[in-house]
Amino acid sequence: MSAQAEAEPLNKAGFAAFAERAGDGKPLVMLNLLAFKPDGGRERYEEYGEAVAPLLEKAGGRIAFLGEPAAALIGDGSWDLVVLVEYPTRQAFLEMIGSAEYQAVGHLRTEALARGELHPMDPGEGTP
Numbered sequence: 001m002s003a004q005a006e007a008e009p010l011n012k013a014g015f016a017a018f019a020e021r022a023g024d025g026k027p028l029v030m031l032n033l034l035a036f037k038p039d040g041g042r043e044r045y046e047e048y049g050e051a052v053a054p055l056l057e058k059a060g061g062r063i064a065f066l067g068e069p070a071a072a073l074i075g076d077g078s079w080d081l082v083v084l085v086e087y088p089t090r091q092a093f094l095e096m097i098g099s100a101e102y103q104a105v106g107h108l109r110t111e112a113l114a115r116g117e118l119h120p121m122d123p124g125e126g127t128p
Contacts, residue, residue, distance in 0.1 A: 018090060018120055019090075019094065021090055022089070022090045022091045022094055023091060024089070024090065025089055025091075026089065026090075026122065026123075027086065027087065027088055027089065027123060028086075028087050028089070028090060028093070028120050028121060028122060028123075029064065029084050029085065029086050029087075029120075029121045029123065030084070030085045030086075030087065030093065030118060030119070030120055030121070031082070031083075031084060031117075031118070031119040031120075031121055032081075032082065032083040032084070032085065032116065032117075032118055033077075033079045033082060033116060033117040033118075033119075034079055034080055034081040034082070034083065034112075034113060034116050035078070035079055035080050035113065035114045035115045035116065036080045036081070036112055036113060036114060037111075037112060037113065037114045038114075041111075041112045041113065041114065042080065042081075042112070043112075044108055044111050044112035045081070045108070045109065045112035045113070047108050047112075048105065048106075048108035048109045048112060051105040051108060052102070052105060055096050055099065055101055055102055055105075056085070056096065058096070059087065059088075059092045059093065059095065059096040060087070060088040060092050061085055061086055061087040061088070061092065061093070061096070062085070062086050063083060063084070063085055063086075064084040064085065064086045065082070065083065065084040066081065066082075066083045066084075067081070067082055068080065068081055068082075069081075069082050090120070093120075
C-alpha cells in the first residue's frame with residue numbers, strides 16, 4: 001500500500017462522481033480540512049503550498065480562505081488548518097492534479113498530513 005493510500009484514502013465513488021461532472025464548466029470551491037503530522041508536518045505543508053502556488057495560478061484557481069480553526073462549537077473534530085480553494089471548473093482541477101508538475105510535488109501534501117479531507121462544493125444559488 002502506498003503512503004498516499006495510507007494517509008488519505010481516495011473515495012473512488014466520490015472521485016468518479018466528481019470526474020463525471022468535469023465538463024459542466026461550473027466553478028467550484030474545494031474545502032481542505034488538514035491535520036498535520038507532528039514534528040514538521042506544518043512546515044512540509046508550507047513547502048507543498050509554495051510548490052503548488054504556480055500550478056494553482058496556471059489552472060486559474062486561487063486560495064479564497066486560509067485559517068486555523070478554533071475549538072468546535074458543535075462536533076468533536078479538530079483540524080490544524082482549513083483552506084478554501086476556488087477553481088474555475090472541475091476540469092481545471094483535474095488537469096492540475098494530473099499534470100507532471102503536480103505529480104512531482106503532490107507527495108509533499110501526503111508527507112505533511114496525519115489526516116485530511118477534501119470536499120468539492122458547488123456555489124449555492126445567489127452566490128456572487
